[in-house]
Amino acid sequence: MDADVAERVALDDEPDCEGFERIDRGDIRYKVGSDALPWSNGVSYARWRPEVVEERATEVIAMFRERGVAFTWQIGPNTDAIGLSGVLAAHGLHKEVDSLILTAKIPIRGRLPENDLRLVEETDERTASDAIRVVRDRSSDEVRTRLEARMRYLRCPSRRGGGVVAYRKTLAVGHGAWRYGSEGDTVYLDRATTLQPHRRSGVYTAILGWRLDRAVRDGKTTAVVTAERSSIAPILMRKGFREVGALQVWISAS
Numbered sequence: 001m002d003a004d005v006a007e008r009v010a011l012d013d014e015p016d017c018e019g020f021e022r023i024d025r026g027d028i029r030y031k032v033g034s035d036a037l038p039w040s041n042g043v044s045y046a047r048w049r050p051e052v053v054e055e056r057a058t059e060v061i062a063m064f065r066e067r068g069v070a071f072t073w074q075i076g077p078n079t080d081a082i083g084l085s086g087v088l089a090a091h092g093l094h095k096e097v098d099s100l101i102l103t104a105k106i107p108i109r110g111r112l113p114e115n116d117l118r119l120v121e122e123t124d125e126r127t128a129s130d131a132i133r134v135v136r137d138r139s140s141d142e143v144r145t146r147l148e149a150r151m152r153y154l155r156c157p158s159r160r161g162g163g164v165v166a167y168r169k170t171l172a173v174g175h176g177a178w179r180y181g182s183e184g185d186t187v188y189l190d191r192a193t194t195l196q197p198h199r200r201s202g203v204y205t206a207i208l209g210w211r212l213d214r215a216v217r218d219g220k221t222t223a224v225v226t227a228e229r230s231s232i233a234p235i236l237m238r239k240g241f242r243e244v245g246a247l248q249v250w251i252s253a254s
Contacts, residue, residue: 077245
């Protein structure tokens with residue numbers, strides 16, 4: 001799988017289930033959500049000639065700020081525009097995610113190590129709340145907003161994805177999400193988080209194995225992952241994933 005195909009898998013979102021409106025003008029695709037959180041609003045890609053990058057990006061940033069929402073701006077291997085990152089920085093956005101896009105044929109070779117974790121599929125308010133609280137220091141308002149959005153997704157009859165929560169005894173220590181591609185044979189491994197004190201203790205590897213096993217059972221043959229360049233990507237590459245491109249996510253608080 002090349003970078004273009006892998007990026008399309010990563011962009012193959014579900015607006016009907018995720019509660020946002022997708023606007024695709026050809027040169028730019030962005031989403032506008034029902035809440036003000038940055039991951040509900042933002043640009044998926046922009047394809048502009050260098051001479052119009054600053055003007056067009058400034059217009060889009062102004063649109064989001066007029067709405068009073070936080071937002072993200074994604075830059076992928078085939079959806080960059082020359083000079084775009086400089087314009088984003090000049091407007092106060094910062095690079096939140098520096099990832100590699102990796103792919104692998106599944107099942108991958110080798111056995112995953114044994115662990116002391118209990119892996120539970122995310123299906124209800126209890127497991128969704130546990131998943132959200134894996135990331136500490138979120139305000140009660142943000143937790144409530146994220147829970148409402150997540151339950152809307154989990155109750156959506158046409159959803160193509162889900163999540164898994166990792167527990168050590170009764171404590172939720174990790175969460176990972178996945179989404180099956182609309183074309184039928186791919187799985188996109190989206191968002192994996194480990195509670196800070198439990199990092200480097202096998203949580204991510206267990207969540208990875210659970211999601212890959214499920215995908216194989218459901219007939220998927222290729223996995224696509226966006227993985228942090230300095231932390232998760234090396235783990236996956238040791239397991240047989242290969243790099244096909246890079247992806248950045250820039251973020252604006254409002």
